[in-house]
């Protein structure tokens with residue numbers, strides 16, 4: 001039995017699970033959310049205890065520090081040395097990594113070099129890795145890349161129609177992200193609908209602070225909505241998703257901005273936050289909407305429309321779908337978003353089961369029995385996937 005810690009740093013959150021492997025028994029699990037907010041929440045569950053604290057957590061380094069302290073404080077581990085492996089989600093693996101790898105100085109350097117391609121993520125991932133290296137210099141660490149699952153995409157999905165030598169010289173192509181999550185929920189959904197993964201067409205809708213869809217054919221990703229970086233595709237918490245690139249030089253000139261400022265605006269000041277002027281968090285958007293705030297309503301509608309557009313595109317691309325599955329923070333919890341998406345898909349013969357949809361955070365079918373496509377909510381579990389790969393690689 002080996003104790004493995006799986007660390008999943010998202011753009012606004014840090015999730016973790018300490019597991020006994022290979023049994024996959026969860027010893028402790030938790031979530032730090034709203035990182036960067038004054039009222040960030042640190043939550044940990046251990047045996048029957050739950051501890052939750054609302055504090056200012058400025059960045060991921062502080063979140064990691066709190067985690068390490070709490071593991072010892074609550075005597076979850078006798079000493080941090082009980083942990084034999086730490087697996088980290090790393091968002092961008094570029095063209096260098098198509099599978100998980102053991103972390104060496106060289107690997108860490110590459111992860112840091114890829115920060116330009118994932119500015120909200122790779123720095124946070126590298127911070128986590130370094131923090132553990134400092135406290136536990138002997139423990140083996142593994143990187144599990146968001147990009148790996150999407151390596152099966154055909155060229156027509158991953159190529160852009162830009163000059164071909166941009167691809168050859170610089171690897172300019174679609175990579176896609178959230179792969180560990182898309183893979184987990186696709187596999188789980190195939191089990192839930194009693195079909196073998198090989199014969200199943202599934203559209204996975206991962207909507208959290210960042211969001212992406214994947215078209216999964218026979219267990220393989222054939223298309224996904226994020227691109228060269230996690231900025232593309234859906235409307236997200238603070239990201240624009242797809243826009244016309246000509247907007248950039250136009251606004252840069254008007255606002256006297258440089259390119260870093262402009263890209264930062266697209267990554268950090270746009271999406272739900274930019275449109276609503278209220279917040280990047282869908283819970284706050286829902287609240288604004290219930291108070292008839294017009295910009296909250298607009299942010300919500302733009303968000304929903306983009307999800308619907310991609311589902312429709314992937315339905316056609318896959319030649320039909322056995323299931324559509326919602327996951328991640330919004331997908332697992334937001335009743336209004338799921339309802340709005342599904343009602344706009346009525347044309348595909350999708351019918352919502354309102355009672356089933358009126359739930360949060362559980363595996364459940366939310367379409368009626370006579371719906372033409374099954375629609376499910378499946379909470380993602382990137383952590384167990386990270387722990388499996390960590391065990392495989394440190395053995």
Ligand SMILES: Nc1ncnc2c1ncn2[C@@H]1O[C@H](COP(=O)(O)OP(=O)(O)O)[C@@H](O)[C@H]1O
Nearest residue numbers: 010011012013208209210281282328329330333
């Ligand atoms: N109860 C809830 N109702 C609606 N939306 C929620 C709820 N809980 C979380 N969310 C949404 O999920 C987002 C976080 O999703 P998550 O998948 O944890 O993010 P990350 O991209 O950081 O991994 C929040 O920003 C918020 O928009």
Ligand SMILES: CC(=O)OP(=O)(O)O
Nearest residue numbers: 010011177209210230
């Ligand atoms: C890739 C990405 O956007 O991740 P997250 O949703 O965790 O921010």
Ligand SMILES: [Mg+2]
Nearest residue numbers: 010011208328
């Ligand atoms: Mg996430």
